[in-house]
Amino acid sequence: xxxxxxxxxxxxxxxxxxxxxxxxxxxxxxxxxxxxxxxxxxxxxxxxxxxxxxxxxxxxxxxxxxxxxxxxxxxxxxxxxxxxxxxxxxxxxxxxxxxxxxxxxxxxxxxxxxxxxxxxxxxxxxxxxxxxxxxxxxxxxxxxxxxxxxxxxxxxxxxxxxxxx
Amino acid sequence: xxxxxxxxxxxxxxxxxxxxxxxxxxxxxxxxxxxxxxxxxxxxxxxxxxxxxxxxxxxxxxxxxxxxxxxxxxxxxxxxxxxxxxxxxxxxxxxx
Numbered sequence: 001x002x003x004x005x006x007x008x009x010x011x012x013x014x015x016x017x018x019x020x021x022x023x024x025x026x027x028x029x030x031x032x033x034x035x036x037x038x039x040x041x042x043x044x045x046x047x048x049x050x051x052x053x054x055x056x057x058x059x060x061x062x063x064x065x066x067x068x069x070x071x072x073x074x075x076x077x078x079x080x081x082x083x084x085x086x087x088x089x090x091x092x093x094x095x096x097x098x099x100x101x102x103x104x105x106x107x108x109x110x111x112x113x114x115x116x117x118x119x120x121x122x123x124x125x126x127x128x129x130x131x132x133x134x135x136x137x138x139x140x141x142x143x144x145x146x147x148x149x150x151x152x153x154x155x156x157x158x159x160x161x162x163x164x165x
Numbered sequence: 166x167x168x169x170x171x172x173x174x175x176x177x178x179x180x181x182x183x184x185x186x187x188x189x190x191x192x193x194x195x196x197x198x199x200x201x202x203x204x205x206x207x208x209x210x211x212x213x214x215x216x217x218x219x220x221x222x223x224x225x226x227x228x229x230x231x232x233x234x235x236x237x238x239x240x241x242x243x244x245x246x247x248x249x250x251x252x253x254x255x256x257x258x259x260x261x
Contacts, residue, residue: 058177058208058225065245073181098182099224099239113181122184129185133244163188 007123008158011083015040017154018087019147026093026107030055030072033085033112042083043114050074051112059096061105066135067142068105070095071125073113082120084128085112088141088150109141127162134161169202170258173215173233175223179207182224182242189241190222193251201258220257222250 018036023029034048051074054060060072087110097103111128115121131137137157144150172190176183183205194201206214212229215221221235224242234257240246 054177062239062243063245064243071182073178075178076180097239098242099226099237101226118180121180122188125181126185126188129242 007120008127008155008162011120011124012086012151012154014148014151016083016085017147017151018085019144019150020090021087021110022090023093026055026070026095027052029087029089029093029110030112033072033087033110037083037085037112037114042079042081044078044080047074047078047114050078055096059098059101061095061097061103061107062132063097063103063105064132064135064138067109067138068095068107069109069111069132069138070105070107071111071113071128073115073121073125076116076118076121079114079116082115082117084114084124086110086150086154087112088144088147109138123163127158130163131157131161137161169200170219171202171204171217172254172258173211173218173221174203174205175208175211175221175225175227176205177208177225179205179210186222186224186241189247190251190254193247194254197251197255199255199258220254222254 034051037043054074061070089108092106092108095105095107140153174183174187187203208225208227211227215230215233223237238250240250
């Protein structure tokens with residue numbers, strides 16, 4: 001039995017929540033976020049290309065019932081230390097929808113998963129997906145005053161709704 | 166006891182979204198007292214891994230599934246339409 005909240009707290013700190021990220025389009029957002037993970041030492045130099053390639057073949061936009069989100073990720077080999085980078089874009093960008101590539105979503109909330117351990121991938125993705133299935137949490141993230149407020153919302157939501165096995 | 170039905174769950178990576186989908190399907194079916202055998206694979210592996218399964222559930226487009234029914238859905242990720250997809254799954258695996 002592991003403590004999911006502790007795991008989240010270990011993986012994510014407030015420096016990994018970005019607000020007002022300016023992006024021309026989906027690729028620009030992915031490139032900027034992935035480059036930051038390389039710069040901070042979480043990912044290898046190969047990570048940005050891996051993220052962009054994956055997104056082209058398997059789009060990561062999700063049509064949640066309220067605000068739409070994107071959950072880009074790449075293979076574990078490109079990651080050196082597991083983390084998740086969250087961004088709220090200054091303006092929404094068009095994102096292709098997973099499972100239905102002709103659908104275009106308007107996305108402002110992006111969670112980039114850089115996870116190395118197989119169990120962590122399943123656990124953290126399931127936890128955050130479960131959290132994001134609550135419309136009111138996505139509403140709160142969109143309306144949050146700043147990055148710190150977003151971080152607090154995420155941390156609390158993982159605590160309240162996170163999956164415990 | 167009846168033999169467990171086998172569901173193949175596919176996504177782009179075989180470890181990320183398919184893990185979440187497999188767990189959600191397992192949870193939903195457990196609530197209905199149904200136990201299934203779930204296997205994960207990459208969408209590109211479907212042609213080689215499909216054989217012997219009763220159903221394929223995938224988040225992304227797959228080909229080469231042969232005669233095996235395919236449900237392509239992101240409901241288990243978005244939370245939108247889970248009930249309808251569970252009904253669909255039950256109609257293929259013979260649950261009530």
